[in-house]
Amino acid sequence: MVKLSLLSISLTVIGLLPYSANGAMRQYTATADNSQWQVVTTTRLQCQLNHEVPYYGEAIFSATASKNKDVLFNLDMVVRPDNYSIAGLKAVPPPWRAGLPARDLANMKLLRKFDGELGNHTAWEMLTELEKGYQPTFYYQDWQNSADKIAVGLSSINFKQAYWAFLQCRDALLPYSFEDISFTVMNYQPNTSKLTKSSQQRLDKIAEYLKYDTSIAAISIASYTDSYGGRWNNLELSKKRALAIKEYMVSLGIDENKVETEGFGEKRHVATNDNILGRNKNRRLVIQIEKM
Numbered sequence: 001m002v003k004l005s006l007l008s009i010s011l012t013v014i015g016l017l018p019y020s021a022n023g024a025m026r027q028y029t030a031t032a033d034n035s036q037w038q039v040v041t042t043t044r045l046q047c048q049l050n051h052e053v054p055y056y057g058e059a060i061f062s063a064t065a066s067k068n069k070d071v072l073f074n075l076d077m078v079v080r081p082d083n084y085s086i087a088g089l090k091a092v093p094p095p096w097r098a099g100l101p102a103r104d105l106a107n108m109k110l111l112r113k114f115d116g117e118l119g120n121h122t123a124w125e126m127l128t129e130l131e132k133g134y135q136p137t138f139y140y141q142d143w144q145n146s147a148d149k150i151a152v153g154l155s156s157i158n159f160k161q162a163y164w165a166f167l168q169c170r171d172a173l174l175p176y177s178f179e180d181i182s183f184t185v186m187n188y189q190p191n192t193s194k195l196t197k198s199s200q201q202r203l204d205k206i207a208e209y210l211k212y213d214t215s216i217a218a219i220s221i222a223s224y225t226d227s228y229g230g231r232w233n234n235l236e237l238s239k240k241r242a243l244a245i246k247e248y249m250v251s252l253g254i255d256e257n258k259v260e261t262e263g264f265g266e267k268r269h270v271a272t273n274d275n276i277l278g279r280n281k282n283r284r285l286v287i288q289i290e291k292m
Contacts, residue, residue: 026142028056029135029153037162039169045212047169049162051154057115059154061123061166065174065209073123075108075116075138075152085110087140089122091129094156102137105129110140130156131163174209178291181206188283190276193241199285203245206287210252213291219259220288221245226279227266238263241285 030036034054041048041062049061058076063069087108093100106122116138118126126136137153184206186199195203210216223238223245242261250256271278 024148025151026148027151027153028053030054030155032157035155035157037159039162039165042169043212044172044174047166047173049166053152056152061127063170063173064177066177067175069170069173070120071123071127072120073118073126077115080113080115081110082143083112085140085143087116087138090137090139091134092137092153094133094135097133105136108138126154127163130154130159176205178209178213181209182289184287186285186287187280188241193244207252210249210254215292216254216258216289217292218290219249219254221259221261222286223263224268224282224284225265226282227269227273228279231266235263235265238265245285
């Protein structure tokens with residue numbers, strides 16, 4: 001009975017070993033001498049916090065202009081996966097706190113020929129663990145050598161100052177994205193070329209966005225009127241309104257060759273002209289923006 005118990009214990013211990021005796025845990029983590037964190041993008045459209053993992057790749061936290069300003073994580077691998085697998089993510093205590101246990105954070109899907117990606121919730125957990133001095137570390141089976149496992153750690157050394165700069169950059173991001181302004185319908189006040197208050201606010205948002213995005217490929221401006229005032233007058237009025245918006249965008253630095261305008265006058269009504277509400281809808285300006 002004693003021999004059997006010892007044998008059972010031995011088999012149990014062997015079963016708990018993370019890899020075979022012939023295998024190895026290949027570890028990639030920056031040292032105290034080469035651990036660097038850098039904010040590389042600081043516009044009101046995007047913020048990016050980078051950390052090089054020597055001889056492996058780069059860890060990237062990013063946030064873009066939007067209502068929620070979510071933070072995403074990307075593990076940029078020099079050698080991308082050859083098959084599909086899962087990497088476990090743990091918050092590992094630093095060497096000077098080695099007595100503390102590691103904490104499971106999440107699993108990351110490894111997709112063939114793609115970098116690893118994680119969403120907002122896990123990205124924030126990683127950042128807060130780094131702030132506490134822990135090292136978020138990924139563990140997975142090597143797809144090139146079945147006997148080995150890989151450990152990829154993010155060093156918390158030199159993290160806090162760059163992290164603070166990243167948080168400030170994120171706070172200054174615009175609270176709307178390109179998708180929010182790429183297609184816009186605006187309306188005019190009655191008997192005037194002035195936009196309604198809400199439409200003017202919308203135009204101001206577009207103007208603010210265009211100051212920072214250098215990848216705009218084309219802008220289309222189409223103007224329409226209601227059926228009051230005469231067909232020819234309305235056609236000319238719609239052309240003038242579209243040109244006025246183009247001139248405004250050109251004044252923001254947009255290449256005039258990228259902006260096309262067209263006035264349709266009374267054509268293509270979207271509502272009846274028999275009442276005020278319908279005419280208000282027909283007096284409209286449609287802006288469509290495309291990126292490269």
